[in-house]
Amino acid sequence: MKPEVILHSFGYLTQAAATTVAVSFAGILFGFMIGAAVCAARVSRRVWLKRVGAAYVSVFRGVPLLVQLLFIYYFLAKYGLDVPAIVAAVGGLALSSAAFQAEILRGALNAVPRGQGEAATALGFGPLDIWRRILLPQALRISVPPLINEFILLLKASSLVSVVGIAELTRVSMNIASQTYRPFEAYVGGGLFYLAINLCFAALGGLAERRLAAGSGQ
Template identity: 75%
Template sequence: MMQPQVIVHALAYLTLAAGMTIYVSIAGIILGMGIGFTVCLARLSGGPILARIGAFYVSFFRGVPLLVQLLFIYYFLAEFGIDVPAMAAAIGGLGLASGAYQAEILRGALNAVPLGQSEAATALGFSRASIWRRILLPQALRISVPPLINEFTLLLKASSLVSVVGIAELTRVSMNIASSTYRPLEAYAGAGLFYLAINLCLAGLGNLAERRLATGAAR
């Protein structure tokens, strides 16, 4: 029979662990945004070398499991004298992996914007920067919000893997609680509730962003 008091007693530890999960996830998302946008531009640049480098990056980081990437950054680089702190390895691994997915989401969104709009803007004398700022990016952002929110949700859940490099996030802490209390059901149920609450908040923010972008487009 489940003993809820175990969850209550562990609430403070799980709350701190949830904060760590949110921190590494947000940092990984932000890093992934920068990488994803850069890789997306490389793939759409029209230059064969940049496009191939971008394609290789996407193929590599989508093809290699995140767990292997984290272990490579934290342990393998140390063999060559590159000592990567656990937090840097966790955020770097999440960001590098997320960047590959975000790059493809953004590329698909930009390709979904009708080419005729850019051609018409060019004919009207718009600069390339103005076309990107006023035509391409606003529409691509509206298109990409749902898949990006889905990617952020998946990244948040995948952040449980950073426990392999010693980060005390939700999964790691719940495992410690389970081993010390001999009550794995309550420990993992508590962690699951925190994951659910965080993802529901993320989904709510995504819905809010969609509505705001839709309102702005209607004006």
Template identity: 55%
Template sequence: MNFSFDTILHNLPYLLGAAKWTILISLAGMAISIVLGVFICAARISKSDLLSRGAAVYISFFRGVPLLVQLLMFFYMLPHIGLDLPAILAAILSVGLCSAAYTAEILRGALQTIPAGQTEAAHALGMPPLSLWRRILVPQALRLGMPSLINELILLVKVSSLASVVGIGELTRVAQNITGQTYRPLEIYLAAAALYFVINFAIAQLGRLAERRLQLR
């Protein structure tokens, strides 16, 4: 069977259209991950035994259960509790909740590298805990954890393909559909792989740019 560039060119618009859902799931999931990860991290290092153990259980569960199982569980569980969300929202939430466990640990590791004197000085000046986290701890933790957070986002782009199991037409699902119609798996999956590479390469480059700018501050 001869390799056909025409097959790629003909189906490229469909793959590009599907790639937007891959990007949406990844970016929205990462946004949820960072916001929720900050609170989980704060609970994990809290002096409250209840909060710390609750955060530890959350992290252990979402890191210990495969994302595919979480996605299916989340998608089919919500209607039973009266939340009939669209599949795309269910996928974004499940990805974000899972990633938050990893983000919380990334931030916790970054916080451990911040000199304790900064927190002590803030307490001595009477700075409220919320201001301490908003002005000192979170910005530095995000800067120090930036490389790991970029890696987490790249991972989300790759695992977003799991959303195909709930019927979302993201890049992998559309590639599978096109392959079933054209019987040209080599060309279609090579094109899909190239698009994944371009997306992740762009994220990596933007991440490096963000790191350099943050280091200059």
């Protein structure tokens, strides 16, 4: 092993790591927005909304992310919709993650005791106030650990966006390997960056979880 290969490529790997984090963060953020809407549909009293939400979750959890990315980037272009690579990458990650986040949020809502909503109704709270002040804060607190886990999984899955030409960690590691003929060092370097990023976000997630628990008095 030649550590100097990793040291020489450190700058390129750092830039690629920044791209990986940015794409992943955008994917998780937009995925949360879509997932919240899908979750609302899943818990709605309207049957057709429940079915739409369930169909979305089934499709985007059942189809591999790689297939989704290829569909957005290549298939849509065939019919005149030329999607930029970065839009395809973020969109694919967001649509896929939204299905998982929707189920995380739905599970968190179901974990909140129903009696709290009934008690709030008896005290004169309106439906919007019940959601805003009672149900959502508790559901978000419950969902923090699985959402952090989903972000870490999405960050690792972001390696697939290399298929649409995004210069993230995996693509740059492959380029370094092909240029230096030292694949072991190139992929070890990329792997170490993935590990460092995931450990940082796991630590931040643990800190957020502890603060939320302290704020709730638990």
